[in-house]
Amino acid sequence: MPVDDLAPTDFHELTEALKYCVLIHDARTFDILWANRAACDVLGWTVDELKPLKAPDMSKNARQYSRELGHRWLGHAVEHGISATEWCYRSKNGEEILTEAIAIRVELAARTAVMVQFRDIAEEKAVRRDLSRTENRLHAFLGGLAEGIVVLDDANRVVFASEAASRELGGDLDGADFTAYCCDGLVPEREGRYRFAAPGGTPRWYAATCQRIDIESDLRGRMLLFYDITDRVRAEERHRRDTQHLDHLARYNAMGDMAMAIAHEVSQPLAAAYNFVEGARGRIGTGTGTGTGTGTGDEAVAWGLDNAVRQIERARRILGSLRGYVGRLEQSEQLTDLNTIVRDCAYFVELRAQEHAVAVEFDLAADPLPVLCENVLIGQVVMNLAFNAVDEMARWPQAERRVRIDTRRGDDGRPELAVRDQGHGPPTDERIFEGVFTSKENGSGIGLALSHRIVTRHGGTIGVHANEPRGAVFWFALPTAPTRAEAGST
Template sequence: MQPSSDDLLTMAQYSQNAILVHEKDSLRILWANDQACRIFQYSVPELRSLKAHHMSSQDERYRREDGVAWLHSAALYGSSRRQWKYLAADGTEFLTDSTATLVPFQAGEALMVEIRVIEEDEQRPDSPEWVSTSLERIMSHTASGVLVLDTDNRVERASPYAAGLFGYAASEIIGEELGNLGTTDLGVSEEQLRETIVQPERQINFRLKVDGENRTFRWLSCNLENVRIEGTTYRVLTVRDIQDRVEAEQREKAQREQLQYLSRYNAMGDMAMVLAHDLGQPLAASLNFLSGLKTRLNTPTPNFTQLNYGIEMVEKQLRRASEIVASAKRYVRRIESTAAEFSLPATIAESLYFVRLRAEEEGVVVNADLGTEELMMEGESVLIGQVIINLCMNAIDEIKRPDTLVKELDIKLTEFGGLASLSITDQGRGMDAVPAEQLAAGAFSSKKDGSGIGLIISEHIAQRHGGTILFTPNKPRGTIATLSLPLKSVQNAQAENTGPVM
């Protein structure tokens, strides 16, 4: 018996897995089987009208960029699998093992996502770092104290815990003015704090820096609002100790600054290596030609044809040296640049200039397809250039190995779902022995005594720009590194909507 198309549809309805069919380019949902409707608690028409962030967990590990990169990987390579946490209509979150597959239909290609819900007994515990971070967040929001203020922002009543946060006993803090208890931040003035008594529903959030003994201080998170009880309005100030959170923010800021320093330091190092190494060849060749010219000029009957040829070769080598210096100057001029709008294809092309210098030296052919679209994004182009150079140099290190038969580096830029994706493909040894999600975290380095620090910096730069780096096997041999970055239109949408918008 040959099953009909209706029979195949019936088989999909009987599947124990939920099935969603997405349009390849827009990612909107085209169809869902009954099991998908059950676990998401939506009908098919309702699912079609939803955006993906309505169906995904609010957990920061399931960002829009990661979801689009996952589906894009399936669109490029045929299939992609990962764990994803979804959100049902009633707010219930559930973890799944999901596989996206590119399916050719008569009307065009679509992405079929097969979803298997992972039961609690199957779930692996979170990493110690994630658990520690989550516990710190919970603890920072648990303990809180309450002060009741009068219309002049003087303390009328106080809980013992709240008074203790300011270094007082509950009875000693009565009558103290809020402005004397600490220094507000975020530009909040005394007048703004008093405004909340005029509008009963108003509330204001701010931070207080409270001085302690021996020049120490503590940061408090404050929420001032009006609470109306039996006809009386009370000005209630809720305070929480957020010293740990502020210190973490300061550490993160210091890490960001260190990242910028390391990235720019590496860029300067790259340029120094270019000038030291790549200038050596044309300068040495020029010196050889000049030495030959000098010898021929000292002959009784100089051959002017040979002299002209030598002069032309000197000019050619000096022009090459000049091009290298000019490119290095343009690159270094952008090293101290701040975030700005830039053309991603142009940045890639500039980075590939230095990649090709290294590739030519190692006998590697670089095949680049950057398309014709002007893909604009916002950020620091020099840092993105560093990521591209680093990924390409890693690939060249694999290609130049004696056991790598195909000495070619393939680079392709595509646009998909508001993301620009640059795939860097080699046919080296591959990385099947290491989980893909651990590569950029520094778990793998193909170089002897390598630390993987270049990949760590590259991943941080990509994340700062709202992007991802994904490593996948290149069948039958090699590795594909895919850098995905949101375009300017998507970045603007993210700025307007702080929630996940996968």
């Protein structure tokens, strides 16, 4: 039906049916001319009762709802066509009604009027206050949390980051690619421990949990909640190392007990073997054996027996030194020359090198290097370092298999020995002398630990550094000792 077909009474009925409250004011005096049914119901007055009322009669008794301010608001609508404000009306029974009010200038046929439309917003304001209070609380809670929260989209970009997350990782995380903050390369997708850091920052350990969220199409993605556990991880690592060290000490002590038992049990068979070999040598020399007793064959047998005697004698000396070492070190120390110890070991080092076709070069100091030590134990350190270098070079092409052993007096005056190879270089593990490191397939890591123990008990120092242009240098230095002549003069 066309609008022109509506009767004036129809417009009246439509206006009366509105749920929005309407008041009509005179644009000059601001007196009330008319009110619709919704306004009368809310305010509790009839139209005739409203007409003589003024602002103080139907507004809250507060300065912001004074008559002057009310006229200024309506006057602004008259001048500019429209004006909005928040106005608190007071009903006939004294109830205060907070409203959102809009004043609009309307040019009627008889006069200019101001139509005020208003609606009750008390509940809406209460909801807003509750939401604001809840938001402030959440803001305070999230700001005070030690845990960081980030929400990532499917491309691992940050669509939300809490203050704690920004504090932990630094900078503005919004829109950032979170992959750049994951030090281990993968963005967490399950609960676990991860290392995070801002690009270029120092990584720290975090415990993280993950879950998918979808908040009314407003915030959707993978939420990560994480908190710093670096101190805990470091403490666990220290505990693990301490446990390994205690295990090593337990093995080391057990080895001491076993060494004493082995030294006791093996010394007698070695002595008997030595006697048998000496007897066999004597028989070859006198021709009383079952063979011919002459010729090249006897010389070869004699050569073999001589070397067997040297090996047995070496074993006997090691066992004797072992008993002294496990007991009291001071009782078995003696004044000797470090060069002499190296020369005694050269035979056994060269035997090991020949097995792997490794060339060994000895460069010993021209002057004596007097040390006060248990020479067999220090000799064992020399052979441990030399054997390790030979085994390392055995992995390389034969033309490159070279090991150098040299002695000298260091800058601090202490006698030093260095074993240089041209292999892969010094190990990166800082605990190579703690009995937990080995690069050999069937190694135990005890050799370097035992060498460290022997050298430090002698008051010396042992270490490793890179060789130039390639390889590693294992070295040790012992306290210098006076020569026999100097000792005698004192």
